[in-house]
Each structure stands twice: as C-alpha cells, then as structure tokens.
Amino acid sequence: MSRQRASAFVPGHVTAFFSAHPAERPAAAGSRGAGVTLTDGVTVRVSAAGGAGEPDALDESGSRTVNGEAGTIGAVEDVLAELGTADVDVAVETELPIGAGFGVSGAAALGAALAANDALDRGRFENDLVRIAHEAEVGRGTGLGDVVAQARGGVPLRLEPGAPAVGELDGIPATGxxxxxxxxxxxxxxxxxxxxxxxxxxxxxxxxxxxxxxxxxxxxxxxxxxxxxxxxxxxxxxxxxxxxxxxxxxxxxxxxxxxxxxxxxxxxxxxxxxxxxxxxxxxxxxxxxxxxxxxxxx
Amino acid sequence: MSRQRASAFVPGHVTAFFSAHPAERPAAAGSRGAGVTLTDGVTVRVSAAGGAGEPDALDESGSRTVNGEAGTIGAVEDVLAELGTADVDVAVETELPIGAGFGVSGAAALGAALAANDALDRGRFENDLVRIAHEAEVGRGTGLGDVVAQARGGVPLRLEPGAPAVGELDGIPATGxxxxxxxxxxxxxxxxxxxxxxxxxxxxxxxxxxxxxxxxxxxxxxxxxxxxxxxxxxxxxxxxxxxxxxxxxxxxxxxxxxxxxxxxxxxxxxxxxxxxxxxxxxxxxxxxxxxxxxxxxx
CATH class of the missing domain: 3.30.70.890 (GHMP kinase, C-terminal domain)
Structure with missing residues (x-):
C-alpha cells in the first residue's frame, strides 16, 4: 500500500574533526571523526506524481525544489534513481546555509531516501536507506561522514568509516x-x-x-x-x-x-x-x- | 567538572516478538526480535548527595524513589554500582504500567546510566552506558532486548542479540x-x-x-x-x-x-x-x- 506522500527531517551536522578514508566500494568509503548534529536541519517532502512508482515512468523526473526554487542536488537524484523513484516530486527545505559545513547535501539525500521509501512503500530497512544515501554522497564527493552521523543524531563519533554494517559509530552523551x-x-x-x-x-x-x-x-x-x-x-x-x-x-x-x-x-x-x-x-x-x-x- | 544533577528520558518499548539467546557473558546475551519504542517512557533524575562521587562514600546508597514513593529497581542499583555512583539520589518517574511489557526496568537502568554519567561526569561513551544497562538488565533476568532497543528508538529490529558492538540492530522507518x-x-x-x-x-x-x-x-x-x-x-x-x-x-x-x-x-x-x-x-x-x-x- 503506497502512501503517496511522506516527509522526513534530517539534522544538520557540523564536523569537529575528521580523517578521510577513500575506498573502491562507496559503502566502505567514509571518514573517522566527531561532530554535533543540530535541531536546525533539512526537511524533505516527497510526493508521487501521476504515474509514480511505475517502472515505465522511471526515466521522467518529477519536480525538484530547494527552498521553494527549482534546483536539484546530485546525491538526491542518485538516491531516487537507486530506489526507482525518480518520478516523484521532491521539495527540500532548510534554514541552514548551503556549502558552509552543515552537511546539507547528505541530509537532503538521507531525507529523500526515507521519504521516498515511505511515500512509495519501497519496504527498505533503515540501515539500507542510510547506506544508499551514504553511497550517493560519497559518489558525488560532497561528503564522507555526514550521512551516518545524521542518521544517528546526538554527538556522533565515527570510529570506523563507512555505511551501516561496515562502519562503526559511538557517541558522547550530551544535550544543550x-x-x-x-x-x-x-x-x-x-x-x-x-x-x-x-x-x-x-x-x-x-x-x-x-x-x-x-x-x-x-x-x-x-x-x-x-x-x-x-x-x-x-x-x-x-x-x-x-x-x-x-x-x-x-x-x-x-x-x-x-x-x-x-x-x-x-x-x-x-x-x-x-x-x-x-x-x-x-x-x-x-x-x-x-x-x-x-x-x-x- | 561535575554537573551534580542530570536527567534522562528513555522510551518505553513493546516487544512484538522475540527469541531468547542466553550466554555466559551478559554483554553477549540478549534476544532477537522486533518492537516499537514509545513517547511514553521513563524519566530518571540523578543528583549528587553531599559527598557524591567520593570513593569513600560508595558504600552508602543515596535516596531512591519510583513515582514519588521509596523504591528500588535491581538493574538500576547494578548500573550505579558499576559507575561507582551508588551514593547519588535517584528519582524514577513513569506514566507506564510496571511489569506489563513496556521495558520499564530496562528504561530505568539506561536512564540511570545516562544521568549518573552526566551528573558525576564519568566520561563514558554512549555505547558503554548502553552495555552497562544491558548487562544489569540481563543479570537481573528482567529483560533481554529492551535496553538496546530503547537506546535506538523508532521501530527497532534486533538482528543479533547483545550489547552494542556485540549485537546488531536495524529498524523499520516509521512514524505515527x-x-x-x-x-x-x-x-x-x-x-x-x-x-x-x-x-x-x-x-x-x-x-x-x-x-x-x-x-x-x-x-x-x-x-x-x-x-x-x-x-x-x-x-x-x-x-x-x-x-x-x-x-x-x-x-x-x-x-x-x-x-x-x-x-x-x-x-x-x-x-x-x-x-x-x-x-x-x-x-x-x-x-x-x-x-x-x-x-x-x-
């Protein structure tokens, strides 16, 4: 049963420090480091267009906006393609500055994964959606560790690089x-x-x-x-x-x-x-x- | 620097189904299964008594209340002992019924771990605190999988039993x-x-x-x-x-x-x-x- 519409919120993430760990396989690539996730973040709204979710509609993209204006984010497109949902309409909204170290592209990719999976009832596990968004972000070269940190929340430590089941996370318990x-x-x-x-x-x-x-x-x-x-x-x-x-x-x-x-x-x-x-x-x-x-x- | 007081909230957890996996080592014991974490949960307030945190005060327990009345929870005591914080005052509050399948004892143990660590600046990682609470709960025989599920939130799947770094979790993305x-x-x-x-x-x-x-x-x-x-x-x-x-x-x-x-x-x-x-x-x-x-x- 497809819900046709869904929204996801993904926190912003500021990285305090990191080391880069490239790898052939995008799921194994990533970073070690620490950062802080923020209640300021990215909201992604996905809704099915007319023939949404139909295999023969896959080549046609739905509408794309970023803060109300037409615009695409590479990692978001890769996520939608992977889920076979390129034909949905996607609206990305954020109060965070873009390109300024808040992991907005990773957040948009992860939000699109969660919302598209729900709107079109793709039936994916959470770890699977995080992996897809992480791979998209790594593939585009726009980030290495934001997605797994944003999926977790709090003050994440990336102890081993990579997507869920490859990488390893912990956290510093904190509020404030x-x-x-x-x-x-x-x-x-x-x-x-x-x-x-x-x-x-x-x-x-x-x-x-x-x-x-x-x-x-x-x-x-x-x-x-x-x-x-x-x-x-x-x-x-x-x-x-x-x-x-x-x-x-x-x-x-x-x-x-x-x-x-x-x-x-x-x-x-x-x-x-x-x-x-x-x-x-x-x-x-x-x-x-x-x-x-x-x-x-x- | 010790904050002297801290509070933690831990969601209730209803288990939908499970398999039991006992083990010699409490960190390796646990359950596989699935459940739902709830916005109804357990709040644990910890405050340092006079000589709180001093090694020579460890033998003296601070005050203990559950919903305002004097009362102790075994797993909570084990957590406090493990952190060397038995002398703090602990107040457990919950709107959930106790002994009715909501994981209240596990939630109290995990909340006590988070709050005592913060109040007395014990400097433990989150995974470490989850492990301590999981071991206490398993040791008391009051639960097998609630603690790791409650630490995660959402709709957790316990794919492999045990504490963090031993067990394995995933989730079904859902709200409602x-x-x-x-x-x-x-x-x-x-x-x-x-x-x-x-x-x-x-x-x-x-x-x-x-x-x-x-x-x-x-x-x-x-x-x-x-x-x-x-x-x-x-x-x-x-x-x-x-x-x-x-x-x-x-x-x-x-x-x-x-x-x-x-x-x-x-x-x-x-x-x-x-x-x-x-x-x-x-x-x-x-x-x-x-x-x-x-x-x-x-």
Missing part, C-alpha cells in the same frame, strides 16, 4: 544549546579531492584524544588543534574562536560551552552553550538533536 | 500513533526462566518473515502468529486483538494501523494507529519515539 555563525562557503569537493594525508593524520590524532577522554571539552580542544594542524582555519573563523576564548576568560564563568571551533568543511564557527553570544556575535541558535533522521508527519 | 491497553502484569522472570525453546523457534520464524518484508503490517501479523505459537496469548489480549480485527473489517477503511498485537511480556495489547479506539476501547495514546534514550534538560 549550539550556536553558529557562517561567513561563507568552502568547497568540500576541493578539499576532499586534494591531498588529504596530513589532514587525516591530524584527524586521527584528534580522534585518539577523544577516545581516551570522551567529553565535550576534549572534543572542542581537539577540533581547534585539528583545524590548525590540517591548515584549514580561515581568518574569520580564527578570529571568532579567539574572541570566544577571550570572552570566556574575562567572564571567568561557565557559559555551558567549551570554546568555539570550525565546522568542517565550511567558513563556519560553532560553539556549545552561549560562547558566541557572550563574545558579542549574533549567532544562529539551535540545540543538539537527540533523534537523528526521521520520518515526520506531513 | 500507538495505542495500548494493559490488563495486568505478567512475570518476565518466570517466562525467561522457563523452557524458551519453542518460544524462540516461533520468534525466529517471525523475524525471518520480517527480514523478508520489513513493513509494519508484516510485523503486526508476525507478532500475532508468534503470540499464538509461543502459547503466550492471554484471554483479555486475545479478545482485544479479535475486536480490533472485527472493527477494522467492518469499517473497511484504513485506521493507519495493522491490527493489534500482544506486548511481550505483559498482559498488554498495542495497536499502531487508532485500532483500539475504533474497536471501542479507551486506550492510552502515544507515538513512536524517534529519538531513543537521551539526556534532557533538568
């Missing part, structure tokens, strides 16, 4: 506010397409530190060290990190956070607690998302 | 209403302590059916067949299942559900959608819980 400020885009494809050896060495160091002490202050410390060592820090973000540090030292108090760090890969700074507000920025505010990707009522 | 009616208690310890061979054979059959077709109607069908084959069906529940079936057939419509089934192990009937209301019962109403166990604001 997240603040972020974005200064612009940074090309994930460009960084991941370049030489990632020294970046990955820095990411492995950071993960070792966090494995030895799975606490948020350690994650934020490790994230700052990673950004410096991997030479990814952009000036506006460095300035904001310094401002948060200075304001915390002055206040000599507990902002509920542990300084700020750069979102990989974007010109974005994020803080747990009220660090960016306290430092005089006017950040977006959301929370750690406990649930991870999920179907939602239409 | 859940209704339930409880007619009384059923002793989990008694059923699990008896001969579980034919029960487990029925549970494996049910899981095979669901693996071949991971859809909610199939899960509910398989659950009904399991209750019959395992000879666990109690008269009040059988009557309610029949009433829902009859009312659905009469309405010839879609109640958003797929009949009703028995919650394992309790004198409880549950339905997805509005099946029990439609059949004239006055059920408790909640929803599928998307998030699984999580820290919450105090």
């Amino acid at each position: 506010r997240v603040e972020y400020v974005t200064f612009g885009e940074l090309s994930t494809e460009e960084v991941l397409g370049g030489d990632t050896a020294s970046l990955s060495a820095a990411g492995e160091d950071a993960l070792d530190r966090l494995r030895a002490d799975p606490r948020l202050p350690t994650m934020m410390d490790a994230a700052r060290a990673f950004a410096r060592e991997a030479d990814l820090l952009v000036p506006e973000v460095a300035e904001a990190i310094a401002a948060v540090e200075e304001s915390t030292a002055e206040a000599d108090g507990d902002s509920g956070g542990h300084g700020a760090a750069m979102a990989m890969l974007g010109r974005t700074v994020f803080a747990l607690g009220t660090g960016l507000s306290d430092a005089g920025y006017d950040p977006e505010r959301c929370r750690i998302d406990a649930a991870g990707a999920r179907l939602v009522e239409r | 209403r859940v209704e339930y009616v409880t007619f009384g208690e059923l002793s989990t310890e008694e059923v699990l302590g008896g001969d579980t061979a034919s029960l487990s054979a029925a549970g494996e059959d049910a899981l095979d059916r669901l693996r071949a077709d991971p859809r909610l109607p199939t899960m509910m069908d398989a659950a009904r067949a399991f209750a019959r084959e395992a000879d666990l069906l109690v008269p009040e529940v059988a009557e309610a299942i029949a009433a829902v079936e009859e009312s659905t057939a009469e309405a010839d419509g879609d109640s958003g559900g797929h009949g009703a089934a028995m919650a394992m192990l309790g004198r409880t009937v549950f339905a997805l959608g509005t099946g029990l209301s439609d059949a004239g019962y006055d059920p408790e109403r909640c929803r599928i819980d998307a998030a699984g166990a999580r820290l919450v604001e105090r």
Whole structure:
C-alpha cells in the first residue's frame, strides 16, 4: 500500500574533526571523526506524481525544489534513481546555509531516501536507506561522514568509516544549546579531492584524544588543534574562536560551552552553550538533536 | 567538572516478538526480535548527595524513589554500582504500567546510566552506558532486548542479540500513533526462566518473515502468529486483538494501523494507529519515539 506522500527531517551536522578514508566500494568509503548534529536541519517532502512508482515512468523526473526554487542536488537524484523513484516530486527545505559545513547535501539525500521509501512503500530497512544515501554522497564527493552521523543524531563519533554494517559509530552523551555563525562557503569537493594525508593524520590524532577522554571539552580542544594542524582555519573563523576564548576568560564563568571551533568543511564557527553570544556575535541558535533522521508527519 | 544533577528520558518499548539467546557473558546475551519504542517512557533524575562521587562514600546508597514513593529497581542499583555512583539520589518517574511489557526496568537502568554519567561526569561513551544497562538488565533476568532497543528508538529490529558492538540492530522507518491497553502484569522472570525453546523457534520464524518484508503490517501479523505459537496469548489480549480485527473489517477503511498485537511480556495489547479506539476501547495514546534514550534538560 503506497502512501503517496511522506516527509522526513534530517539534522544538520557540523564536523569537529575528521580523517578521510577513500575506498573502491562507496559503502566502505567514509571518514573517522566527531561532530554535533543540530535541531536546525533539512526537511524533505516527497510526493508521487501521476504515474509514480511505475517502472515505465522511471526515466521522467518529477519536480525538484530547494527552498521553494527549482534546483536539484546530485546525491538526491542518485538516491531516487537507486530506489526507482525518480518520478516523484521532491521539495527540500532548510534554514541552514548551503556549502558552509552543515552537511546539507547528505541530509537532503538521507531525507529523500526515507521519504521516498515511505511515500512509495519501497519496504527498505533503515540501515539500507542510510547506506544508499551514504553511497550517493560519497559518489558525488560532497561528503564522507555526514550521512551516518545524521542518521544517528546526538554527538556522533565515527570510529570506523563507512555505511551501516561496515562502519562503526559511538557517541558522547550530551544535550544543550549550539550556536553558529557562517561567513561563507568552502568547497568540500576541493578539499576532499586534494591531498588529504596530513589532514587525516591530524584527524586521527584528534580522534585518539577523544577516545581516551570522551567529553565535550576534549572534543572542542581537539577540533581547534585539528583545524590548525590540517591548515584549514580561515581568518574569520580564527578570529571568532579567539574572541570566544577571550570572552570566556574575562567572564571567568561557565557559559555551558567549551570554546568555539570550525565546522568542517565550511567558513563556519560553532560553539556549545552561549560562547558566541557572550563574545558579542549574533549567532544562529539551535540545540543538539537527540533523534537523528526521521520520518515526520506531513 | 561535575554537573551534580542530570536527567534522562528513555522510551518505553513493546516487544512484538522475540527469541531468547542466553550466554555466559551478559554483554553477549540478549534476544532477537522486533518492537516499537514509545513517547511514553521513563524519566530518571540523578543528583549528587553531599559527598557524591567520593570513593569513600560508595558504600552508602543515596535516596531512591519510583513515582514519588521509596523504591528500588535491581538493574538500576547494578548500573550505579558499576559507575561507582551508588551514593547519588535517584528519582524514577513513569506514566507506564510496571511489569506489563513496556521495558520499564530496562528504561530505568539506561536512564540511570545516562544521568549518573552526566551528573558525576564519568566520561563514558554512549555505547558503554548502553552495555552497562544491558548487562544489569540481563543479570537481573528482567529483560533481554529492551535496553538496546530503547537506546535506538523508532521501530527497532534486533538482528543479533547483545550489547552494542556485540549485537546488531536495524529498524523499520516509521512514524505515527500507538495505542495500548494493559490488563495486568505478567512475570518476565518466570517466562525467561522457563523452557524458551519453542518460544524462540516461533520468534525466529517471525523475524525471518520480517527480514523478508520489513513493513509494519508484516510485523503486526508476525507478532500475532508468534503470540499464538509461543502459547503466550492471554484471554483479555486475545479478545482485544479479535475486536480490533472485527472493527477494522467492518469499517473497511484504513485506521493507519495493522491490527493489534500482544506486548511481550505483559498482559498488554498495542495497536499502531487508532485500532483500539475504533474497536471501542479507551486506550492510552502515544507515538513512536524517534529519538531513543537521551539526556534532557533538568
């Protein structure tokens, strides 16, 4: 029985640090690292067009919008093709900036997988849908670890790279506010397409530190060290990190956070607690998302 | 830095069917099967008493309440002992009936693990806390698969038994209403302590059916067949299942559900959608819980 319409919400994900692990098989490719999933995220609405789900309609794409304007996302198209649902109408909506380190493309791919599976009653397991979205994202070169983290929610640690049943996840138990400020885009494809050896060495160091002490202050410390060592820090973000540090030292108090760090890969700074507000920025505010990707009522 | 207080929410879990897999090592023991996690659940509040967290205070238990009255839960005590936090005060609150198939003891154990770890800054990974709660529940004989399901949320499938990194989980992507009616208690310890061979054979059959077709109607069908084959069906529940079936057939419509089934192990009937209301019962109403166990604001 096909429901014909379905919606999914997928949290945004800021990566604190990572190491890149390419592989022949997209399900085995991925990243190790840590990050934070956000209650700001991506909603994907899928509805069946006239002949939706019919095998002979597969060549015809349905309508595609991103925030109300016509637009396609490569990984979303690959997911729909894999599920044999290219003919559905898909609307992607997000309050997150695109290309700024929030994993919007991965979220859109995973949301499309969940919503299309439900709308056209494809009968896939959740892990299978996560794998399909992960493979699409890896195939397009737009991300390596966002999809599995977004499927999980919370503060995910990617201990082994890859899709469900290949990779391995854990998490730091945490709740609380997240603040972020974005200064612009940074090309994930460009960084991941370049030489990632020294970046990955820095990411492995950071993960070792966090494995030895799975606490948020350690994650934020490790994230700052990673950004410096991997030479990814952009000036506006460095300035904001310094401002948060200075304001915390002055206040000599507990902002509920542990300084700020750069979102990989974007010109974005994020803080747990009220660090960016306290430092005089006017950040977006959301929370750690406990649930991870999920179907939602239409 | 110790926060001194923390709260966690853990969803209730009704098991649709299961097979029992005892093992020497508690982390390897568990069950295969499927179930539904509920937005009705258990909240556990932990606060440090005077000398909380000090090694020399470990022998003294803090206060313990269940729904406001003095009371202890064995698995909770084992979790606190394992974390070295027996001296904290613990308040367990739930709207769920106890001993009626909702996994309240497992939820209390997992909630205590999350909250005690946070309140006293024990710095454990999430998987580690789930393992500790799972081992406590298994050790007490009060459950086999609730804890790992409750940690995950949604509609969890336990494909392989055991704690994280030993067992294997997947899920059926779903959202929606859940209704339930409880007619009384059923002793989990008694059923699990008896001969579980034919029960487990029925549970494996049910899981095979669901693996071949991971859809909610199939899960509910398989659950009904399991209750019959395992000879666990109690008269009040059988009557309610029949009433829902009859009312659905009469309405010839879609109640958003797929009949009703028995919650394992309790004198409880549950339905997805509005099946029990439609059949004239006055059920408790909640929803599928998307998030699984999580820290919450105090």
